[in-house]
Amino acid sequence: MEYGEAVSEFEEFFSNKYYDTVNEVVRDGEDSIVVDFQEMDAFNFELSEFLRESPESAISAAEEGLLGVDLVTDEEIRVRFENMPEEDFVFLRNLRSKHIGNFIPIEGMIKRASQVKPEVISAEFQCTNCGEIVEKEQDSTKLKSPYKCEACGSRKFEVHNKIMTDTQMVQIEENPESREGSEQPSALSVRLEGDLVDPDFQKKIVPGNVVHITGVLREKPLKKDSKKFDIYMEANSVEPTQQEFEQLELSDKEEEEIEEMAKDPEIFKKISSSIAPSIYGHDEIKEAIALQLFGGVKKTRDDGVKSRGDLHILLIGEPGTGKSQLLKFTGELAPKGRYVVGKSSTGAGLTASVVKEESTGEFSLEAGAVVLAHKGMAAIDEIDKMAAEDRSSLHEAMEQQQISVSKANIQATLNAETSILAAGNPKLGRFDPYEPIPQQINIGDTLLSRFDFIFPVKDQPDKEKDTKLSSQVLQNHLDPEETEAEISQKQLRKYIAYAQRMRPQLTQEAADKIQDFYISMRSRGYDEEGNSVPITARQLEALVRIAEASARTELSDKVTEKDAERAIRILKYSLEQVGVDPETGEFDADIIESGVSSSERNRLQSVKHIINEMAEDGEVEIEEVLDRAEEEDFERDQAEEVIERLKRDGELYEPKQGFIQKI
Template sequence: MDEMSISKRGVTMAGTPYRMMNSEMNYTLMDSSINHSSILDSSSRLDNRERRIQKVNENIISEYELGRQSVVFTQQKYKQLLDGFLLFVQTNKYIHNKITELRDEALEEYNRMLNKNIPNIIIHQRLICNINNFQTGNEQFELLARCLIKEPYLALPAYQAAIKELWKSQQDSKIDIECPKIGLCGWLGRHHVTPRGLQSSMLNKLVAVEGVVNKCSTVQPKLVQSVYIGEVVHDINADIRSEEKTVHLRPHYDITDFDKTAKDSGRPPVSDPEGKIMHKHEIGLCKYKNHQKFVIQETPEDAPTGQMPRWVEVIVEDDLCDIVKCGDRVRVWGVYRASCGQANSSNSGLGRSFLIANNVLVKNKETYDTNLFISEADKKNFHAFAKKNNTIDILGYSFAPSICGQDIVKKGIILMLAGGTERALPSHHIRGDIHIMLVGDPSCGKSQLLRYVMSIMPGTVSATGRGSSGVGLTAAIVTDQDTGERVVEGGAMVMGDRRVVCIDEFDKMQATDRVAIHEVMEQQTVTVAKAGIHTTLNARCTVLAAANPLYGCWNDALDMGQQLQFEPSLLSRFDLIFLVRDSATEQDDERIADSVLRNVTEKAKPVINECRNNQKNYVIQADSYDINPKAQHISVYNERDVNKNTGGDSAQESEEFETPIFANRDEMIYYDKNGIEHEILTVPFFKKYLHYVKNVFYHEKQRTDGWKPYPEVSDEACEVITELYADLREKAAKYSHNKIIQGVTPRTLEAIIRLSSSHAKLKLNRYVTSVDVNYAKKLLMYTLFGEEIVEDVEEEEEEEDE
C-alpha cells in the first residue's frame, strides 16, 4: 500500500519535472519571440528618437540660420540708415548751423567754468530736429523719416551716430565735449495721440502724447556702469607676490536702451577659482545719470464723459529731467515700449507700458485752444462788435440762451470768463481771476450755467462738493509703487491751472475740506508740507461755485448767516456772490413757459456740444509748431501762432474765412423779461471773441503799437474807484452783520479793479474808464445790497488809438 503510494507518489514526482521541462521549453520559446519583438521595438524607438533628434537639430540650425540672417539684415539696415543720416546731416544747412551754435555755446560754457576752476565739466545739450525736415522731396530722406517713426530702435542710434560724426569733425581736438543728443519734434500723424489713443500696435514705435502731468517723482541717480577692482590676495607661502590689479566693467541696460538687448548686469564672482583674486565694487568709479518718472493723464476736455481718464508713465533722463511739474500741460515725443513678464511678480505675457521720452515740451498759458482759427475778417468783426452800445447785453443774451432769465448772473459770468489783470511782481502777486458763487433756490439753472461754461471753455475742470475732498481739489501725497518714496499728486485745481474750475453742490463739501481752497482762491498756489515734502504748486484758476441755502430754499425772514454755512473768510474771496431766486410772479412764470415751449416746438434743432462731439478721435491735430521745420527746443510755447491749424477745414485756412456772427433765428433766440426777441451770437463766434479779448488782442497791440498787455487804469478811473470803495464801505457800515451776504473789505477794492478791467477787455479799450467802473458798481450793488440794475443803454465809448 505504502509502496504503491510511494510509487504513485514517485510517479507523480517523476512526472512533475517532465511537465516543468515542457513548460520551460514553452517559456523559452515565448521569451525568444518576446526578445525578438522587443529588439525590433527598441530599434524602431531608436530610429524614431534619432529622427526626432535630427529634426530638432534641423530646427535649431534653421532657427540659428534665421537669427543669423536677421542679425546680418539688421546690421546691413543699420549701415544703410547710418549712411543715409550722414548724407542728410551733411547736406542740411539747418543741422549744420544748429550744431555750430551748440558748439559755440558749449565752448563758452566750458571756458566760463574753467575760469572758475571747476573740474569734470559735463555739458548736456540736445539738438531738436523737426521730423518735417526730412520732407524735402528726396525719397531717401523721406524713407529715413518713416524709419524714425516705425523703427526708432534702429533709426535713432544711427541718427545719433551721424550727429556724433559731424560733431567730431567741427570740434576742437584739444577740448573733448560730449556730443548733443537728438530730440525729435513735429506732427506724427496717427501716432500723435492722447494717452487714450495708445495701442499695442504702437509699441516700439515713435509717438507723441499730449496730456497733463498728474504725478511727478524726484530726480534719482541711475547706475549705468559698475566698476569692479580685482585685488590679489597675498599668500604667505608664495615666493612672488604680484601687485597687479584687474578691472572689470559691467554695463547696466534696461528698457530705455534701444541699441542693447542682452542684459549683462550681473557682477563678477567674488573670487577666482584659485581664490587668489578678490573683486570689490568701487562705487566712486561707477557711472550714473539722472533718471525721473512722471505720469501724463488725459486732459479733462479730452476724457469722455462717464469714463476714467487714461494715463501713461513717462521716463526721462539726463537733460530732460526736472522740466515739468504737477499741473503742467505737456507734449512728449518718445518711444512707446512695454516691460512684459513682470506683471504682479509673475512670468506672464502682461506688463506695464512706458513712454521713453526723447523730447518734452511744456505748453504756455497762451495755448488756450489751438483749434480756434481767427482770420483777419473775424478780427474786423470783433472790433465792429466791440464798438456797439450793447455789447455786454448781446453777450449776455448769447450765454446759455436756453435758460430764460438770470440776465445779471450771465453778465457777471461773462466778465469772469474775460478775466481781470494779473500783476506778478517780485514782491507780491495780485490775482486777475474773478471768482463767482451762485447761491439760491433749487431748479433755477445754477448747474446748467456751470455746464454751459464747461461746454464753451476748453480745459474746464468740474467737481462736486459731495464727491470732492480738500486734497482731491488741491494736492495729495501718494507713495510711488516702484521706488516706495512719497511724491506729490496734483488735484483738480492744480490740473486746472490757467483755466476754470466749476464746483457744483459747494455747500455739500465738508468745512475742513473747504479750508484747503482758501490759499488757492487768493494766493493761487498750493503749499504742501507733510511727509517730509515741502513744495508749492501753481493753481492759477478761476472758481465758479454753485450752492444751495442751508434749509433748501432762500427765506427772506432769516438772516444771511442763518442760511449760509460758509466761513466769512471764504465768502470774502469771491468777487461776486449772486443770490439766484425762483420767479414769484405770474408774469415771470408765463414768460419762462413761453420761452421754453417756443424753443422746443418751433426751434427744434438740438444744441450740439462742439467740445465733445468727436470723443472717439484721439489723434491730436497738427499746429504751426509741428509744421514748422525750423522749430527749436523751448521749455514753453511762446507766442504760438494758433491761426494755422492744419487739422481744420480748407476754408478756415484762408484769411478770408469769416465766422458767422448771429445764429439762425430758426435755431435759437432769446426772450428778455419784457417778452422781446433778441438775436444771439453763434457759439463759434462767442468762443472766438472771448479768446480774442483775453489772449490775443492786447498781445498784438503790445507788439505793434506799444500797448501794455492789459487795459491800463486811467487817472479818471482811479478817482471813481476810490469814491466807489468809500461809498461801499460807508453803506455796508449801516447794515447789520447778518443782513449782507459778504462784507466790504480791501478785497472788494481789488474786485472793483478786476471787474472794471474785464469790462474794458470786452470793449477792446486801451484804458479803464469811468464807464467800466460804473458797470462794476452796478454788479457790486446788486450782489452786496440787492439793488436792481437799471437797464440803460451803455454810453458809446470812443476808442483811443495811440
C-alpha cells in the same frame, strides 16, 4: 528697411526738406531738432514704418543722417518726432504687451512729476589687478560692473568715470473725456531725459497740463526674478496741448489778428456773448464770467503782502436754470480747467493729499483739483452738498491762493492761483422771497464772503422770456451743430492768453470813480444808529480787480473810467440781488459777510436785553416777554423768531412748557 538705407534717406530728408530748420537749430545752439512725423511720412513712408517697428535703430539712423548735413558738427543733437496721425494714438487703457518695443503716441494729463535727478547711462571701470579700463552701458536700476577683465581675467573693478544724464519720471493719467462708463483712469509712468528736463522745457511739465507724448514702450520686472512686468515709456517728445494761458505761444499773425479784434468798440459784448452761446439769457452772469477769465493783476507789495488778481463767482440757483452748463463750458474754455462735483469731492481731492509711493515706499504729494488748476479755473458744482469740513479747505486757496500741507513728515506749501466758479442750490430748492438770500445758502459765511460776485439764478414765469428761452432750446435740438458765438472757443482762448500779458495800471479818474461809489454806498450807513454797513473794503478790492479785468478785455494798459463804471455796474447788480435787507430794502454788506442783516442783529440784541432784564432771577413766561416786546414796537412773530433762534444757539432753554430761562 536696412539701417544703412535709412541713414541715407534721413540725410536726404534733412538736407532737402529740413535744411532751414537744421540751420536754425545749429544757429541757436539747441540740443534737439523736432521732426513732423507726417512730413517725414509724405517724404518716404518706409521711414515711418521703420520708426514704428524698430524705434531704436530708426532714431539712431536719424541722428547719424543728421550728421551728414554739412551744417551739423555737434554729435549730441537729438532727433525728436511729433504730430503722429490720430489713428496711431493708443489709449492708456488699451496698452498691451504687443506694444512693447514699438514707437507709439499717447495722450494724457500730467498727474504728478518727480524731481529731476542725474542717472548714469554709461560707466568706465578700471581693473584693480592690471589697470585695464572697460566701458559698460548701464540699463538697470543698479550700477553693474563688467563680468571679467579681458586682459587678465580678474573680476575686481572700481568705477573710473561715469557718464550721466538728467532724468525725470512723470505720471500720466487718462483724460476724463476719453474714459468710458465707470472705468478707473489708467496711468502710465513716463521717463524724460536730456533737453526734455531742461529748466525752460520744465515750465511745460506741470501737473494739470494735458500732453501728447511719443516714445517707446518698455517693460521692467515688478520684483526681482518676477515673471510679471510693469510697463513705462521712454519719451522721445512731449508736446503740451492744454496749458496755462501764459504758456500759449502765438504767432505774429495771430497777435496782429487779436490786436485788430481789440479795436472793435463792441469787443466786450462779443466776448461775453461767446460764453456758453447755447444758453439763453444770464447776460450779467456771462459778463462776470468773461471778466473772471481775464482776471485782475496780482500784486506783491514791498512788505510781502500779496493781493490776488483772480475773481471768484458763486451761482446759487433754482433747478433747471443752466448753472451746470455754464460751469462745464467755462471749465472747458479755461486752460487747465477742472470740473468737480461737490458731493463726490473731498478736501484732499480739492486741495492736496499725501500718497505712499509703491516702488520706493516714500511719501509724496499729489495735487488736488484746485492745485492742478493753478493759473486756470476750478468749476465746483453742487458746492452746497459738500461736507462742511471739506468745504473749509477752500478758505486758504481762495484768499491766500496757496494750499499748506502738513502730513506724514511732509510740510509743503502749494501754489493755487486759481479762479473758482462755484454753483449750488438754495436750502429748500427754491428761494424764499421773505428771507435774505445768504441765509438760504448752505455755505459758511466766511467762505461766502470770499466770492467777488454772488448771483442768485431765479426761475420766475415770464411769457416773453419763456418764449425766447423755449425757442432757443428747441433750436439747439433742431440744429445742434449751429452756434451763434461771435468768437470761437479757440480764438477766445488765444485772445485771453494775449490779454493776460497786459498789466493795466489804475488811473486817477478810475480810482476817483471807484472811491466815489464806495463812499456813496458807505454813506447809507451813516445814519443816527450807524448800524447798517452797505459795503466793506472787501468789495472795494473786488472793484479794482474787476476794473483791471475789464481793461484787459480791450488790451488796454490803463484802467479807465469806463472800466470802473463797468465794474461798478456788475458789482452793483450782484449786491442788489444778494445784499438787500428784505425789511428795509437797503444794501447791507453784513448779510453777505455774516448772513445776518443789521436790522435783524438790532432786533436780536433788543429782545436779548428784554430777556436779560425779565429773566434775571430765573425763569420767565414766554408770553410776558412777547407782550413786553410788543410794547417796545416789535412785532410779536419777530420776537418769537428771536427766542427760537436763541434756543437753537444754546443761550436759552425751556425748563417747562411756556417758560424760558438763561443758560
